Amino acid sequence: MRISDKHEKIIQAAIKVFAKKGFFSARISDIAQKAKVADGTIYLYFNNKYDILISIFEEEIGKIIKEVKALIDQEEDPRKMLEIFAMEHMRMVRDRRNLAEVLQMELRQSNKFMREYRNTKFIEYVDIVSKIIRKGQEMELFRKDLMPGVAKRAMFGALDETARLWILSPDHQYTIEEAAKQISTIFLSGVEEKPQ
Amino acid sequence: MRISDKHEKIIQAAIKVFAKKGFFSARISDIAQKAKVADGTIYLYFNNKYDILISIFEEEIGKIIKEVKALIDQEEDPRKMLEIFAMEHMRMVRDRRNLAEVLQMELRQSNKFMREYRNTKFIEYVDIVSKIIRKGQEMELFRKDLMPGVAKRAMFGALDETARLWILSPDHQYTIEEAAKQISTIFLSGVEEKPQ
Amino acid sequence: MRISDKHEKIIQAAIKVFAKKGFFSARISDIAQKAKVADGTIYLYFNNKYDILISIFEEEIGKIIKEVKALIDQEEDPRKMLEIFAMEHMRMVRDRRNLAEVLQMELRQSNKFMREYRNTKFIEYVDIVSKIIRKGQEMELFRKDLMPGVAKRAMFGALDETARLWILSPDHQYTIEEAAKQISTIFLSGVEEKPQ
Amino acid sequence: MRISDKHEKIIQAAIKVFAKKGFFSARISDIAQKAKVADGTIYLYFNNKYDILISIFEEEIGKIIKEVKALIDQEEDPRKMLEIFAMEHMRMVRDRRNLAEVLQMELRQSNKFMREYRNTKFIEYVDIVSKIIRKGQEMELFRKDLMPGVAKRAMFGALDETARLWILSPDHQYTIEEAAKQISTIFLSGVEEKPQ
DNA sequence: GATGAATGAGCTTTCATTCAT
DNA sequence: GATGAATGAAAGCTCATTCAT
Numbered sequence: 009m010r011i012s013d014k015h016e017k018i019i020q021a022a023i024k025v026f027a028k029k030g031f032f033s034a035r036i037s038d039i040a041q042k043a044k045v046a047d048g049t050i051y052l053y054f055n056n057k058y059d060i061l062i063s064i065f066e067e068e069i070g071k072i073i074k075e076v077k078a079l080i081d082q083e084e085d086p087r088k089m090l091e092i093f094a095m096e097h098m099r100m101v102r103d104r105r106n107l108a109e110v111l112q113m114e115l116r117q118s119n120k121f122m123r124e125y126r127n128t129k130f131i132e133y134v135d136i137v138s139k140i141i142r143k144g145q146e147m148e149l150f151r152k153d154l155m156p157g158v159a160k161r162a163m164f165g166a167l168d169e170t171a172r173l174w175i176l177s178p179d180h181q182y183t184i185e186e187a188a189k190q191i192s193t194i195f196l197s198g199v200e201e202k203p204q
Numbered sequence: 205m206r207i208s209d210k211h212e213k214i215i216q217a218a219i220k221v222f223a224k225k226g227f228f229s230a231r232i233s234d235i236a237q238k239a240k241v242a243d244g245t246i247y248l249y250f251n252n253k254y255d256i257l258i259s260i261f262e263e264e265i266g267k268i269i270k271e272v273k274a275l276i277d278q279e280e281d282p283r284k285m286l287e288i289f290a291m292e293h294m295r296m297v298r299d300r301r302n303l304a305e306v307l308q309m310e311l312r313q314s315n316k317f318m319r320e321y322r323n324t325k326f327i328e329y330v331d332i333v334s335k336i337i338r339k340g341q342e343m344e345l346f347r348k349d350l351m352p353g354v355a356k357r358a359m360f361g362a363l364d365e366t367a368r369l370w371i372l373s374p375d376h377q378y379t380i381e382e383a384a385k386q387i388s389t390i391f392l393s394g395v396e397e398k399p400q
Numbered sequence: 401m402r403i404s405d406k407h408e409k410i411i412q413a414a415i416k417v418f419a420k421k422g423f424f425s426a427r428i429s430d431i432a433q434k435a436k437v438a439d440g441t442i443y444l445y446f447n448n449k450y451d452i453l454i455s456i457f458e459e460e461i462g463k464i465i466k467e468v469k470a471l472i473d474q475e476e477d478p479r480k481m482l483e484i485f486a487m488e489h490m491r492m493v494r495d496r497r498n499l500a501e502v503l504q505m506e507l508r509q510s511n512k513f514m515r516e517y518r519n520t521k522f523i524e525y526v527d528i529v530s531k532i533i534r535k536g537q538e539m540e541l542f543r544k545d546l547m548p549g550v551a552k553r554a555m556f557g558a559l560d561e562t563a564r565l566w567i568l569s570p571d572h573q574y575t576i577e578e579a580a581k582q583i584s585t586i587f588l589s590g591v592e593e594k595p596q
Numbered sequence: 597m598r599i600s601d602k603h604e605k606i607i608q609a610a611i612k613v614f615a616k617k618g619f620f621s622a623r624i625s626d627i628a629q630k631a632k633v634a635d636g637t638i639y640l641y642f643n644n645k646y647d648i649l650i651s652i653f654e655e656e657i658g659k660i661i662k663e664v665k666a667l668i669d670q671e672e673d674p675r676k677m678l679e680i681f682a683m684e685h686m687r688m689v690r691d692r693r694n695l696a697e698v699l700q701m702e703l704r705q706s707n708k709f710m711r712e713y714r715n716t717k718f719i720e721y722v723d724i725v726s727k728i729i730r731k732g733q734e735m736e737l738f739r740k741d742l743m744p745g746v747a748k749r750a751m752f753g754a755l756d757e758t759a760r761l762w763i764l765s766p767d768h769q770y771t772i773e774e775a776a777k778q779i780s781t782i783f784l785s786g787v788e789e790k791p792q
Numbered sequence: 793g794a795t796g797a798a799t800g801a802g803c804t805t806t807c808a809t810t811c812a813t
Numbered sequence: 814g815a816t817g818a819a820t821g822a823a824a825g826c827t828c829a830t831t832c833a834t
Contacts, residue, residue: 030313032228046799113312117226158366158386165365166358173357190354197394242816422705424620438820505704509618550778553761554754561753562746582746590786634795
């Protein structure tokens with residue numbers, strides 16, 4: 009980070025404030041205060057309040073995509089890939105909790121007030137899963153009757169909802185890594201007891 | 205509807221308005237207009253704007269729980285129960301789209317501005333799944349290494365996220381019932397090709 | 401005035417405040433205070449600050465036009481008509497000084513921030529003069545080489561500028577009626593000494 | 597222009613910007629941009645935004661007074677002098693339209709926010725007319741019953757209002773010089789048909 | 793002298809909530 | 814109970830002005 013990179017300082021402050029209060033209840037002055045800049049300064053770097061939120065989406069998901077892809081690309085086996093995705097998603101939620109909260113919340117909220125905004129970064133992220141599914145089908149490791157477009161959403165939804173609740177409950181009865189492991193197990197083998 | 209059941213009229217109007225605009229952008233006067241009552245009348249039935257939202261949660265999820273439980277209780281086999289739950293959840297989203305949108309959005313948003321509110325109804329709904337899992341484990345139909353508390357969230361998240369996207373995209377490439385079937389398949393048998 | 405005609409109360413308050421501070425420096429809260437209503441109440445009767453100004457133009461000039469036309473229509477002689485117009489314009493400035501100040505100022509200012517707004521009422525007012533000129537020409541009382549479109553503006557400008565300065569200077573060295581008389585004299589007979 | 601005559605550059609830029617947007621809507625940064633200097637530089641030459649406006653009044657009217665006086669002083673006949681004044685005023689408006697717009701608008705506006713400011717330059721300009729009138733009266737060319745203080749304002753107002761409208765309407769039905777001629781004619785001989 | 797990033801006071805407008813009728 | 818006009822607090826955003834470089 010450059011000395012006094014205001015853009016970054018504001019983004020990081022906004023992530024904290026949005027996570028705590030939600031987009032609508034967050035005040036610009038809250039963000040300014042947390043970023044230790046004047047209210048007006050925010051408008052030198054962003055067009056308006058929405059623009060801050062969108063920038064968080066674009067920039068921060070961008071970073072995560074890079075990290076996750078780098079790890080997955082080292083693998084050959086789609087089954088392992090799914091496990092890695094699950095694990096990395098959950099770790100990200102744990103380690104960057106505020107960001108995760110903002111993305112989770114506003115992902116749902118945002119289409120109400122930013123109807124025009126197509127969240128391409130998020131789509132790109134979730135598409136990592138559908139590519140894995142497709143690859144597994146080609147390698148005849150995964151069932152071919154599953155639609156990758158459904159499976160990717162199911163996988164992402166399962167992870168994200170589990171993560172969401174994990175964040176909410178103050179006393180975790182399991183680690184987030186255990187949860188990740190369970191979800192990739194369910195995805196790979198189902199919940200049914202298998203006959204040997 | 206009883207004569208002058210304003211309470212219900214307001215709830216139904218609020219569901220439509222919240223679905224369209226989101227909680228924060230929705231105005232009391234929008235709801236009043238849609239419900240064909242005066243703004244002030246709303247305050248005879250609800251304490252404030254949040255209270256309307258909470259009432260939607262409580263009352264409408266309550267109805268859904270009843271319906272779903274009734275259907276599931278007719279079954280003995282936990283595998284069938286999971287299928288029914290998946291199917292009913294998805295159909296509910298399709299048929300009561302406005303309500304589904306409100307629940308989905310505000311479920312995530314709400315804990316930000318209503319920290320004190322514990323969404324017991326929602327917890328009760330999701331617990332339907334953990335009870336099925338537990339029952340399946342007792343009947344030795346489901347793996348015992350899975351935590352019901354994780355599995356329920358995974359199942360609910362998978363369904364809800366798939367439904368969310370299904371609502372968003374205007375041209376559905378599959379029916380919501382196909383999606384439900386796929387998700388219960390994944391949950392029961394996993395994505396892996398099984399040796400016969 | 402109906403009991404508590406807020407619209408009218410706000411208009412009258414705005415005339416005073418705009419006259420004192422000018423449109424831009426006037427604050428909505430100043431107007432609200434003077435009208436003894438809440439700030440928000442103003443927005444029940446007007447769309448925004450500009451709308452108040454435009455309403456002043458439309459409604460108040462409308463009243464003046466009516467009054468002046470009524471007086472002029474009683475006359476047959478265009479020379480008398482010009483005298484009446486001059487006298488009435490000046491009296492209006494004297495008796496409704498705040499309104500006159502607002503009209504004078506914002507007439508010039510307004511086209512800068514309300515480019516789309518065509519001030520038809522004002523045009524109608526000034527056109528009273530061109531009609532008189534034209535009538536005088538038809539009756540062969542006025543020179544035919546004068547363009548009514550120029551003469552009307554010259555007449556209005558002469559009156560209005562004289563009135564403006566009369567308002568500004570605290571110690572009037574002449575009555576506004578004397579000034580009106582002088583201006584109609586100049587218009588009718590010019591400044592030149594006439595050979596008998 | 598002297599090397600780095602920023603003062604003049606800023607004045608000229610401000611005239612353009614004020615003419616286009618009006619004083620209040622004009623931003624310092626607009627002026628700075630047009631003058632190709634930094635925002636802060638303006639404050640090395642002027643105390644504040646108002647000060648720029650006042651400087652425009654002082655300096656630019658000063659130049660005009662000089663020019664007009666030089667032309668008028670070559671004449672002996674007050675009747676010719678009035679004609680010259682009318683013509684020069686109108687030409688000035690045509691040729692220095694931006695300046696004319698600023699002077700016209702802010703002349704009316706300014707006393708609202710700069711109550712203390714006595715526009716001595718403007719008074720000096722208009723007094724050119726009263727001196728001509730007085731001279732004409734002494735030479736027994738002009739009626740003695742006219743007050744020079746009224747006549748000067750009438751003359752100036754007639755010219756300025758005609759010019760204002762001429763600027764506004766995009767398709768001029770007459771040249772500004774024709775308008776000047778008509779107004780000096782009215783002033784000298786009136787609008788009445790004269791018996792021979 | 794020149795710059796332009798940073799400041800923060802200030803204002804319009806919105807809208808949940810109230811309360812006289 | 815029902816109304817809806819009125820309230821006024823609250824907040825996003827602008828922009829004249831400052832000052833460290």
